[in-house]
Amino acid sequence: MEHANHPLGSVIRGIAMALGLALLAQGATAQEAKPARKDMVLKGDAVCTRCHAEEEEYPVLSIGKTRHGTTADTRTPSCTSCHGASETHVTRPAGAKERPKPERVFGRKSATPPETQNQACLACHQGGKRIHWAGSAHATRDTTCVSCHQVHTAQDRVRAKATQAEVCLACHKEQRAQMNRPSRHPIPEGKVVCSDCHNPHGSVAPKQLARDSVNDTCYTCHMEKRGPFVRTHQPVQEDCSICHNPHGTTTPNLLKARAPFLCQQCHEPTSHRGTIPGNVTGTGTALNRAVVLARGCLNCHTNIHGTNNPIDAAGERTFRR
Amino acid sequence: MKANTRSALSLTALCAALAATCGPARSEQDVDIVELTRPGSSASFGLGYATNDGPRFGQYSGLEERGAYGLLDLDLVRREEASGTWLKLTGRNLGLDSRELRFEHNRQGDWGYFIELNQIPRLDPYTVSTQLAGIGTGTQTISGLAAAAPVRLDTRRDRVTLGFDKLLSRGLDLQVRFRNENKEGARLFGQGTSPGAPNVRFLTDPIDYTTRLLEVTLGYTGERLQLSGGYYGTDFQNDIPALNVVGGIAGQSPIALPPGNQSHQIHLAGGYNFTQSTRGTFKVAYTHQRQNEPFVTASATGRTDLGGKVSTTLLQLGLTARPLPKLSLLANLRYEDRDDKTPIAQYIASGAAGSTFDGRNEPRSIESTTGKLEASYALPMGFRLTGGLDYELKKRNTYLIRSVSHRDETEEVSARAELRRSVSETVTGALSYVRSERGGSPFLTNIVIGGATGSNLVHPLHLADRDRDKVRLTVNWQPSLPLSIQFFADYAQDKYGGRALGLREGTAQTYSLDLSYAFTDKWQGTAWISRNDTRAEQQTQSGTTIWAADLRNIGDAVGVGLRGKPYSWLEIEADLTHSRDKSEYGLARVSGAAAVAPLPDAFFDVTGLKLSAKYAVRKNTSLRLSYVYERWSTDDWTWTTWTYTDGTRVLQDPVQKVHFIGIALQHRWQ
DSSP: OTGGGOHHHHHHHHHHHHHHHHHHHHHHHHHHHOOOOOOSSSTTTHHHHTTOOTTSSSOSGGGGGSGGGOTTSTTOOOHHHHHOOOHHHHHOOTTOSSOOOOSOOOSTTOSSOHHHHHHHHHHHHOSGGGTTOTTSHHHHTTOOHHHHOOTTSSSOGGGSHHHHHHHHHTTOHHHHHHTTSSBOOSTTTTSSOHHHHBOTTOOSSGGGBSSSSHHHHHHTTOGGGOOOOSEEOHHHHHOGGGTBOTTOBSBGGGBSSOTTHHHHTTSOSOTTTTOOOOOTTSOSOHHHHHTTSTTGGGGTOOOTTEEOOOOOHHHHTTTOO | OOHHHHTSOOHHHHHHHHHHHSGGGGHHHHHHHHHHHSOOEEEEEEEEEESSOOTTTTTTTSOOSSEEEEEEEEEEEEEETTTTEEEEEEEESTTSTTOEEEEEEEETTTEEEEEEEEEEEEEEEEEEEEOOBSTTSSEEETTOSSSOEEEEEEEEEEEEEEEEEEEEETTEEEEEEEEEEEEEEEEEEEEEEOTTSOEEEEEEEEEEEEEEEEEEEEEEEOSSEEEEEEEEEEEEEESOOEEEEESSOTTOOSEEOOOOEEEEEEEEEEEEEEETTEEEEEEEEEEEEEEOOBOSSOOTTSOSBOOEEEEEEEEEEEEEEEEETTEEEEEEEEEEEEEEOOOOOBOSOOOOTTOSOOSBOOOOOEEEEEEEEEEEEEOGGGEEEEEEEEEEEEEEOOOSBOSSOOBSEEEEEEEEEEEEEOOOSSEEEEEEEEEEEEEESOBOOOBOTTSOBOOOOBOOTTTSOEEEEEEEEEEEEEEETTEEEEEEEEEEEEEEOSSSBEEEEEEEEEEEEEEEEESSSSEEEEEEEEEEEEEEEEEEEETTEEEEEEEEEEEEEEEEEEEEEEETTEEEEEEEEEEEEEEEOOEEEEESSSOOOOOOOEEEEEEEEEEEEEEEEETTEEEEEEEEEEEEEEOOOTTTTOOOTTOOEEEOOSEEEEEEEEEEEEEEEO
């Protein structure tokens, strides 16, 4: 307070006021001249970025970090390519209580129909692995591209191996439960991801599988099961999922049920195939125990996917050689 | 826009204003803009320590043994703005056996290439105590070691993927992908004989595989027409084609291991937008697959290999249309003909009278036709009603002498209805019902060598008559801004017709409830609980005794999570999960005199706790502390009372606890 009345203080205040006025004058002059606002990332984005910023619930500037923000690529879209020109949103008509939404707003809560949302993406991304999007399970259930993809962020969680499953399992609860089971693919570790086997954008295979059939998809990693063999096991050639559940089981090797039960779902009960499993405490014969303990039927029938050995009726025909 | 930020002067607006008015004095703000709009790089390195061996914990992560581990992740990104040229080096888990490294260089909209290295380890969770010598090799000697030694089997995939992309002209692009994978290691195997008095020897399956995939695709993307066609070739080689067993069961060596095989496919897929709301799609593909690996033992036929040939033809046609603004239609047809052209030869002498084996190989051909019709109508308030019909016809070949029952055709028709609400501020969800009926041509009578009628008591699970009912309900409810609730219920029931033995009935139920709550802008919590219950009732026969199994698996899981950023310099994450899977067998005698003793249940429990805190040391540097606890336990009896004839035991620690502590420093930069 002492300084307030100091002669030097008055001088300083005076200089500050003068500077302030000068700045204000500069500002006023600038306002009168109305210089064009600069684009920050995309062509023509100035009209958007004057309001939309990084503090938004859905940040917009970080799109500059993505392929959609690579302006050297002549195909790179602008804000309005996806969201529409949205003139009423920009200018807000006089008398409007609330600013109208952009023409296309993305997300589950959006009033923009899912098909319209997706059309914004498909306008560019309809080829390649998305050719069969129309009519796919996701498309017909109103899944939107942004249900899974984060367009404005550098790290799209569904495209990163470590986090992709979290996105898929947010809807696929049955698979989430199965992945906790002791026999599973290394999905929680991100070493196998959902999109290794499935094409979520649609395919000609059942269950939107990445290849043309169940088996062709499995063979990409398990080609040793393909054969054909001298002795084939019919369900192996037809569909791996007859015996296996790829999302997780309590039986080793992703088998849907423990041997001998799984085998007995097809095989006639002749010879020893209807054997009653022996009690694990030791009751029953050695065979009773051998069909259920350790690897069960596979203790002996080790080449269960097929054998290519052309000799020995006892061994070859029963997948033992 | 968030309410709490609506009135705030945005950084963008501030930066823009300063940029417009302050001329050269804006450099710091420009830096901020660059940080916000240009890709950045980061690197994280540190150390972790696992307190115990954890075969289950580290089964796929490479953290299986007690000790210290290097934690190293990289994400180096550079984009040259003028040309749109990206240079990326991404590494994950570089200090572990599960490491991944990818280098990518591309000029966006022009060309690009990448190379990716990926290691996928798999540790068998069991410890084997065996005298087997030569584990993991093509010659194994039973009781070859003087004393049993503990062994842990494992496999590892080393995968290299190469990619090249070129945009040839507007809308026309070329994509090349090549993947080479070597898989090495060993897994559980064995040999056995004599159903009356089992003689089961422990062996390992030696693995030295090479799998190669090559895909060359030319794509065209136009406003109306899109095409994608090319070549897809695969090659599998096994460097250990046979397992020679020394000291094993007479007449059971060598054992043939998976033969090398190859496939070549040409394919063309496309889509055409007839109008804005009508689109047609198609795919045609032809695959030629062969397997002509030399036999591991001489064949009496004079053939030196199988000469395996399989030709697969695929045709798909699809049409989607919206003839009325509220009505959507869908039709889809898929035809696949897997024609196994492998020559048939009399490899082995036919079995004696009464045998189910005639000594010839049995190529398997399958022809399947599936179709789908669907109509969907938009109702008021965001609802949509969908009805559909699905059809599947499968034709399979067979042979006169069989050990398993067969029918030439199966035919399944499904009708479904669904009421869905996908767009709403508060409640979305769907309720659906599907009814499927599978039948087919009459089952053939099994004939044995000599012409007598064989056993005809079981309809195989994928051929049997089956009625399936499935109901599913999903609800996503956001009663208030911070709270969202997700409920999922799924119930399916299968009833199998036909014969008394085999599968009789099955059910599958899944229920889950997920909650998410934002306590404040800085703290969010999640909680979920789920139950999965599957049952299969089946019967078979031993001698004159008919017995049943009621197989049941119940999986219960629960989890809670917390995410917080109480300060700008501190982020906290916490997750606690617990799951229990229980298997029940429900053995019971239906008729006859043989004893049917119950099998005990088996459970698998996993409890996991993950805690992490990320502390910002400086603006671009942070320290992450993490702690993981996992407790895995079981009373599985699969191996506990089993001893191989050669004395081998296979066991696992029934209770496994691991504490893992990690500390890593992360730095980010532009």
